[in-house]
Amino acid sequence: MSTPNPMDWQTANAAHRKSWVAAANDPISNFPIQNLPFGVFSDRRNVNPRVGVAIGDLILDLAVLAGNGLLTQSRDVFACSSLNRFIALGQAEWRAARLQISLLLDANSARLRDDAALREQALVAQADSRMHLPVDIPGYTDFYSSKEHATNVGSMFRDPKTALLPNWLEIPIGYNGRASSVIVSETPIRRPNGQIKLPESDRPVFGPCRKLDIELETGFIVGANTALGEPIACDQAEAHIFGMVLLNDWSARDIQQWEYVPLGPFNSKGFATTISPWIVTLDAFDPFRCAQPEQSPEPLPYLRHAGDHGFDIHLEVDLLGAGERAASTIARTNFRYMYWTMAQQLTHHTASGCNVRVGDLMGSGTISGPTADSCGSLLESTWNGQRPLTLPSGNNRTFLQDGDEVVLRGWCQGDGYRVGFGTCSGKVLAAPELA
Structure with missing residues (x-):
C-alpha cells in the first residue's frame, strides 16, 4: 500500500471520527480512534509478546497487519517483545503508522472491517490478553x-x-x-x-x-x-x-x-x-x-x-x-x-x-x-x-x-x-x- 503523507498525521485526531469497533465510540472509553496507543501484549492463541494498538475493548495486532501488507512498516518491528525497534524508526514513521491504523479502523473503511478472516487474526479482546512492559528501558x-x-x-x-x-x-x-x-x-x-x-x-x-x-x-x-x-x-x-x-x-x-x-x-x-x-x-x-x-x-x-x-x-x-x-x-x-x-x-x-x-x-x-x-x-x-x-x-x-x-x-x-x-x-x- 502507499505510504500516507506523515504531514497528514493530524487527520487521526479529528474529533468527529468514529470507528467500526463499537466499543471505541463509547464516550468514556479511553481508547477511541483518536487515541491508538501502542503496547506489547500476548494471548492464549499466541503466547509470543508482540506490538499492538488499543481500540475500544480490543487490541489490534500490528504484526498481523504488517504481515498482510496493510502497513508499510516491516512485520519485524512489530513481531517482537518491545516497541524499541519501531520507535527507533523516527517520528515520520510513528506518524505514518498511526495514520494508516486510523484509516483502517475508520467507520467508513471496509478493508479490514469486511474481511472476517483477517479480523479474526488481527483483533484480540483486551480481557483475554496479557500486557507486558512496552519498552526495553535503558535508563x-x-x-x-x-x-x-x-x-x-x-x-x-x-x-x-x-x-x-x-x-x-x-x-x-x-x-x-x-x-x-x-x-x-x-x-x-x-x-x-x-x-x-x-x-x-x-x-x-x-x-x-x-x-x-x-x-x-x-x-x-x-x-x-x-x-x-x-x-x-x-x-x-x-x-x-x-x-x-x-x-x-x-x-x-x-x-x-x-x-x-x-x-x-x-x-x-x-x-x-x-x-x-x-x-x-x-x-x-x-x-x-x-x-x-x-x-x-x-x-x-x-x-x-x-x-x-x-x-x-x-x-x-x-x-x-x-x-x-x-x-x-x-x-x-x-x-x-x-x-x-x-x-x-x-x-x-x-x-x-x-x-x-x-x-x-x-x-x-x-x-x-x-x-x-x-x-x-x-x-x-x-x-x-x-x-x-x-x-x-x-x-x-x-x-x-x-x-x-x-x-x-x-x-x-x-x-x-x-x-x-x-x-x-x-x-x-x-x-x-x-x-
Missing part, C-alpha cells in the same frame, strides 16, 4: 517538576518561607533512578526493607518500611538516540518524545528521610516504579495542549520555547484498602499544573552532553495541584501522617498497608470522546522476611 530519570508538590514538601520539612530552594525555579531538578525495577501495571510490589532512623534512637534499625507511599506521575519515552556530547534544543525536544505513560514511583518515606542526605534517594526509590502498559503518543495529546504555568524568573535562554507545552490531562488516584469493599478516589489533579515542561526536562537532561537512548523513561515527578484534594502523594495529603484519610468503611490511612491496591487513571476530555492511558495499578505485598 530512568525522575524529575521534581510540580511547584505545588515541591512547595508542600518543602513547607513540611523546612520553613515555609524557604519551601523552594533557590535552584528549583532555575532548573528542572531530577535524579537518575533504577531502570531495572520499572514494572508494568498489575505487577504486585513487595514492601521494601531498609534502614530507618527512629526519633528516639541513636542508631538506625533495619526492617520493613513503615511509611510506604505513592507518587502520581506521568512519564515520557525517549524516541531517538543522541550522541555523547550532543544536546537537544528546547524547541526541538518534543520531536524526540515518542509518547507518555502513567507512572507510580513507589516511595519509602522513612527510608528516604534517613538516606537522602547528601546524595538523594537510593533504596527508598529503587525498589519499584510502575508504568501503564499503553504508551499514548504525543500526537494523540496534541489537541489538548494548553499554556504551561508562568515561569518566573524567565528561564535561561537554553530552556526557552515558544507556544503551548502544557497538556490538559485529568489525573486521579483510587485506593482500595485491604479488606475494603469499595475504592476511594484520594486525589484529583491535572498535568497542566506542571511547572517545568517535558521539553525543558529533556533539554536540561542533555544540556551537559549526557546522551539519551530510545526507550529511556523520564518521570515527571509527583503531580500535585493547588487544592487539598489534588495532592499526588500520601505524604502531602496526610501531611506526613498527621491528617489521616478516611476510607468508605471508616478505617483510616496515613500510608499504605499490606494488601492495599492503588490505581492511577488519566485522560484528556474531548467533545464526546476521551483520550486516555487506561489504568496503572499495583498491590502491596508484605516485605520479604529477613534472613
Whole structure:
C-alpha cells in the first residue's frame, strides 16, 4: 500500500471520527480512534509478546497487519517483545503508522472491517490478553517538576518561607533512578526493607518500611538516540518524545528521610516504579495542549520555547484498602499544573552532553495541584501522617498497608470522546522476611 503523507498525521485526531469497533465510540472509553496507543501484549492463541494498538475493548495486532501488507512498516518491528525497534524508526514513521491504523479502523473503511478472516487474526479482546512492559528501558530519570508538590514538601520539612530552594525555579531538578525495577501495571510490589532512623534512637534499625507511599506521575519515552556530547534544543525536544505513560514511583518515606542526605534517594526509590502498559503518543495529546504555568524568573535562554507545552490531562488516584469493599478516589489533579515542561526536562537532561537512548523513561515527578484534594502523594495529603484519610468503611490511612491496591487513571476530555492511558495499578505485598 502507499505510504500516507506523515504531514497528514493530524487527520487521526479529528474529533468527529468514529470507528467500526463499537466499543471505541463509547464516550468514556479511553481508547477511541483518536487515541491508538501502542503496547506489547500476548494471548492464549499466541503466547509470543508482540506490538499492538488499543481500540475500544480490543487490541489490534500490528504484526498481523504488517504481515498482510496493510502497513508499510516491516512485520519485524512489530513481531517482537518491545516497541524499541519501531520507535527507533523516527517520528515520520510513528506518524505514518498511526495514520494508516486510523484509516483502517475508520467507520467508513471496509478493508479490514469486511474481511472476517483477517479480523479474526488481527483483533484480540483486551480481557483475554496479557500486557507486558512496552519498552526495553535503558535508563530512568525522575524529575521534581510540580511547584505545588515541591512547595508542600518543602513547607513540611523546612520553613515555609524557604519551601523552594533557590535552584528549583532555575532548573528542572531530577535524579537518575533504577531502570531495572520499572514494572508494568498489575505487577504486585513487595514492601521494601531498609534502614530507618527512629526519633528516639541513636542508631538506625533495619526492617520493613513503615511509611510506604505513592507518587502520581506521568512519564515520557525517549524516541531517538543522541550522541555523547550532543544536546537537544528546547524547541526541538518534543520531536524526540515518542509518547507518555502513567507512572507510580513507589516511595519509602522513612527510608528516604534517613538516606537522602547528601546524595538523594537510593533504596527508598529503587525498589519499584510502575508504568501503564499503553504508551499514548504525543500526537494523540496534541489537541489538548494548553499554556504551561508562568515561569518566573524567565528561564535561561537554553530552556526557552515558544507556544503551548502544557497538556490538559485529568489525573486521579483510587485506593482500595485491604479488606475494603469499595475504592476511594484520594486525589484529583491535572498535568497542566506542571511547572517545568517535558521539553525543558529533556533539554536540561542533555544540556551537559549526557546522551539519551530510545526507550529511556523520564518521570515527571509527583503531580500535585493547588487544592487539598489534588495532592499526588500520601505524604502531602496526610501531611506526613498527621491528617489521616478516611476510607468508605471508616478505617483510616496515613500510608499504605499490606494488601492495599492503588490505581492511577488519566485522560484528556474531548467533545464526546476521551483520550486516555487506561489504568496503572499495583498491590502491596508484605516485605520479604529477613534472613
